[in-house]
Amino acid sequence: MRRGRLITIIGAIFAVVGLVLVSVAVTLAVTTASFLGSAERVDGVVVEMTAKTSTSRDSHGRTRESVSWYPTVEFSVDGRRHSFRSSTGTNPPMYEKGDVVPVAYDPGDPSDAVIAAFWPAFLAPLIVGGLGVLFTPVGVVLFVKGRRSPAR
Structure with a gap:
């Protein structure tokens, strides 16, 4: 060729x-x-930070581990509590347990929520x-x- x-x-x-x-x-x-x-918008509270470890190999064949931190957020709508784990993990952690964060949720299904x-x-x-x-x-x-x- x-x-x-x-x-x-x-x-x-x-x-x-x-x-x-x-x-x-x-x-x-x-x-x-x-x-x-x-x-809809409401304030939520970070109730937990979950570590997820991923493993990869570098170009020399050495194993490398990295940790990402995913916040679990709890919020209330009409007196009912809801929680979700963010799909975005970071290292270093973007939030700490107890942080207040803005939450956006689907009014028809409050379990569908994200950090806004x-x-x-x-x-x-x-x-x-x-x-x-x-x-x-x-x-x-x-x-x-x-x-x-x-x-x-």
Whole structure:
């Protein structure tokens, strides 16, 4: 296979993956913004911080562990208590037990709730979108470079 053709294929793959990631990020952001726009607001209290450990291997084959902290938030609606664990974990922990946090919940289903702050709500779209913004131009540059590569 010609070197230029290989670079063209790799570039196309990077560009397509980048565009898919950007599309997913936009969808996540719009969905989150829509939910936050229609949700009711109330203050909640962080009642627990749960550690989740993930294990990975570095390029030298060494095992690396990292810990992320996920807050469990409790809040009341019409005298009924509800709680949820945030899907966003951080290290270092973003919250401590006893912190008061803004909560957005679905008025039709208060068990559908999130911490109504920018980072917990939009961290996933920012990470996915950031990767897409990196992949897309790299892919386009490789694609164009491969297409312009002279035949041998």
